[in-house]
Every structure is written in structure tokens, then in C-alpha cells.
Amino acid sequence: MTGTAAAPRVAVVGAAGWAGTRHARAFAAAGAKVSVLVEKDGRGVALAQDLGAQLVPSTAELNPEDLDLVVVALPTTMQPVICADLLNRGFHVLTEKPVSADAEGAAVLAAASGVNERLMVGYTLHHHPAAALVAQWIRNKDVIAVSVRSVAHKQNLNSWRADPKEGGVAVVNGIHAIELVSSWFDGAPKVLASSASSGLYGSPVPEHIVSTLEFAEGVVLTLQSYWSPWREPEGLNQGDWSLTIDVLASEGRMLWSNDSLHIWERKGGQYEKTFEPSDLFLRQAETALNFCAGGIPAVAFAQALRATEIADTVLAAVPSAPGTSSPRSISKTLNTTPTVD
Structure with missing residues (x-):
């Protein structure tokens, strides 16, 4: 026995x-x-x-x-x-x-x-059932562009997220998409443009950021990430996070929106799949238990560091007001009110 x-x-x-x-x-x-x-x-x-x-x-x-x-x-x-x-x-x-x-x-x-x-x-995001399908679809495609919209619901910003040292929404939320998309392509992307705003809550950090990047293969990534005081109709993490990733390739188009996936092939075929809402924390926990038993990490340090370096360049590209130098302090690059308690 x-x-x-x-x-x-x-x-x-x-x-x-x-x-x-x-x-x-x-x-x-x-x-x-x-x-x-x-x-x-x-x-x-x-x-x-x-x-x-x-x-x-x-x-x-x-x-x-x-x-x-x-x-x-x-x-x-x-x-x-x-x-x-x-x-x-x-x-x-x-x-x-x-x-x-x-x-x-x-x-x-x-x-x-x-x-x-x-x-x-x-x-x-790596533990969502759509992630592997998306990675497989783009593997042999001539990808032209990727557009991402990532919105996290926050009623207010009166905690550590409002600390300029934390980097604002690009580091706390947008980096999910930065990490995932960068795992599909090689090299360090060039930031073509970035803009940021703190107009939604008036905190001293970037609450809304839009950035355009270009990978070495010529793939253009357009990222919009912001915290929202309004809860969206659908979303991940029990509705707290709405994510859309739209991939355009010469051979077709793929749209991943929360728990749905739609693919249009250039020759006319279509594929659509809807997933049951996933507890991404539970899926990640199951993977992490395999990892601590001797498996490889789903996202290792090198890839995570690469995403952080890309986020650094996105923030560094935000235009600064005259006489300022730190893109991490939105209070120095934008006209804002003091931190919300």
C-alpha cells in the first residue's frame, strides 16, 4: 500500500x-x-x-x-x-x-x-487558456502590428499604487501585456512615442499611458493602459481587469478579448472560441506547485527583467515639462494634484 x-x-x-x-x-x-x-x-x-x-x-x-x-x-x-x-x-x-x-x-x-x-x-496571462493558442497562431505568421488595451478597475488610488517610485500604471498593470507580447518577439523594441496622464484620479503617478513601440522584426506594438473608476461589463480577475489584444498579420487577424478568441484567416476561414471565466490565480498556483517540485518557472527572471527594462524605456519616453528630469515622477512631468489619501 x-x-x-x-x-x-x-x-x-x-x-x-x-x-x-x-x-x-x-x-x-x-x-x-x-x-x-x-x-x-x-x-x-x-x-x-x-x-x-x-x-x-x-x-x-x-x-x-x-x-x-x-x-x-x-x-x-x-x-x-x-x-x-x-x-x-x-x-x-x-x-x-x-x-x-x-x-x-x-x-x-x-x-x-x-x-x-x-x-x-x-x-x-500566461496561465489563461487563450495564451498558448495565441502564441501558436502567431509563431509562423508575418505579424505586422499588435494593439493592446488593458484597463484595471480601481475605485481610488490611495495606496502604494500612488507612490511615484512604483512607476504608475505602465509598471503595475500595462506590464502584463508588455511581458506577454515581448515573449513573442526577439530583441529590445524601440519606443517610438509615449504619453501619460494623471487626469482620472489626480494622483502623482501616470494613471493612463499610451505608447508605440517597434520590435526588430518591424512589428509595431501600440499599448494603452489605464486605471478606471468604472467597472467594465466583462473582464478577467472577476471583472477587475479588461484586456484586449488585437494581432494583425499578413495571413490573418487574431483578437483576444478577455475570455474570447476570434481568428480570421486571409483565405476566408474563421475560428471563434469562448472560454469559461478563469481564476488566473488558481491556474498560476497549480503551475507554481509543479515549479517548486522541480519544474521550470513559467516566467523566469530573465524574461521578467526584459519586460521591466521595456517599461523603463516606455516611461523614459514620456515628454517632460521644462526643467524636469525624472519620468517616474508624474508630478514632475504633468500638472497634477497631490497624492490622494
Whole structure:
């Protein structure tokens, strides 16, 4: 008689936040034992009780012998140092995207032990069932252009997202599409133009950004990303995020819109598929459990760093007002009101 394999043991850092809570519940639903939650205050008490997890105030209390995976879901600027420490101590780590708020901030992580083998970066779009079909469709196509519209619903911007050091919507939301599209094409794209605005909420960060980039093959990417106070009729992540990716090729056209996929072939054929709404956190958790058992990361450090470097160039191309120098501080490049509390 063979014994039943023990459930993988998972810790979640920043478990009381929106993403951290989603991660914790997703891993529990995927069959893992969420054994530890890391939070500095009492906000994680109810979740810890619900999941039967221990609540600790610091990652210093985590032991690699007691855990198979540590999930880090913190503001972007905080994650590199914490992830580097965990990697140096021998953990497998799943970190929320992006890998850093900017390429400079990723340097500490680049030097960490096992960064290419034991770190997986949480770009959830790769786990949508449409993603593999899209990648397969474009593989042998002569792609001309890709247009992306990525809109995340936020009632207000009174948290870490309003910190200029976090990079604004291009880094927090638009980078999902930047990472995915850049995984289809080689080389570092050239930014042809970028513009940004903070007119929706009046925060000190870019809340709306439009950028046009060109990859080495001549493929043009047009990206529009913004936070919206209005919830859209359809969307990913339980309606919080509306995504459209439109690919134009010499051989046809492909339109991925949330949970639907429509392909028009040049010779007249059409293909349409509608997917059941996906819990992308659950799909990612299932993949991450395979990763910490010895599999390869769905998105490794090198690809995640490339996306961050592209986001840097997008922000650097935003025109600055006279006498300003930092594209990361929208309060310096645009006329805005102070941070919303």
C-alpha cells in the first residue's frame, strides 16, 4: 500500500493585501497547505484562522526545511530585497509581477543565488487558456502590428499604487501585456512615442499611458493602459481587469478579448472560441506547485527583467515639462494634484 503524498507547504508574504489574499486562497484550492502567512499587523488574523495557517510578522521566521514555496505579494519596490534574501536562504519563490519597479531595482535580485532556477514571476496571462493558442497562431505568421488595451478597475488610488517610485500604471498593470507580447518577439523594441496622464484620479503617478513601440522584426506594438473608476461589463480577475489584444498579420487577424478568441484567416476561414471565466490565480498556483517540485518557472527572471527594462524605456519616453528630469515622477512631468489619501 502506498502512502498519500504530503500536500506542498506554502507561505504567503503580504497575505492581507488584495493579491496576497487571492494567492493564499488559490493555493489552498490547488491542494497546497498554506501553513504560514507573513503580516506585520493583525490584518491577516482572520485569513490565517480560515486557512489554519500560522501568522508571523517577518520572513526571518521562515525555515526552508518547513516550506516548499514562498509567495511574495508586496508593493513592487519592496519585493527584490525580500526575494533575494529568500533565494539566498534556499527557498523556491513565486513573486508578484513585475520583478522590480525598474531595472535598477532588480540588481539586488539578479545577484541572488538560484535566481534563474528557483524564482518564478507571477505573470498570470500566461496561465489563461487563450495564451498558448495565441502564441501558436502567431509563431509562423508575418505579424505586422499588435494593439493592446488593458484597463484595471480601481475605485481610488490611495495606496502604494500612488507612490511615484512604483512607476504608475505602465509598471503595475500595462506590464502584463508588455511581458506577454515581448515573449513573442526577439530583441529590445524601440519606443517610438509615449504619453501619460494623471487626469482620472489626480494622483502623482501616470494613471493612463499610451505608447508605440517597434520590435526588430518591424512589428509595431501600440499599448494603452489605464486605471478606471468604472467597472467594465466583462473582464478577467472577476471583472477587475479588461484586456484586449488585437494581432494583425499578413495571413490573418487574431483578437483576444478577455475570455474570447476570434481568428480570421486571409483565405476566408474563421475560428471563434469562448472560454469559461478563469481564476488566473488558481491556474498560476497549480503551475507554481509543479515549479517548486522541480519544474521550470513559467516566467523566469530573465524574461521578467526584459519586460521591466521595456517599461523603463516606455516611461523614459514620456515628454517632460521644462526643467524636469525624472519620468517616474508624474508630478514632475504633468500638472497634477497631490497624492490622494
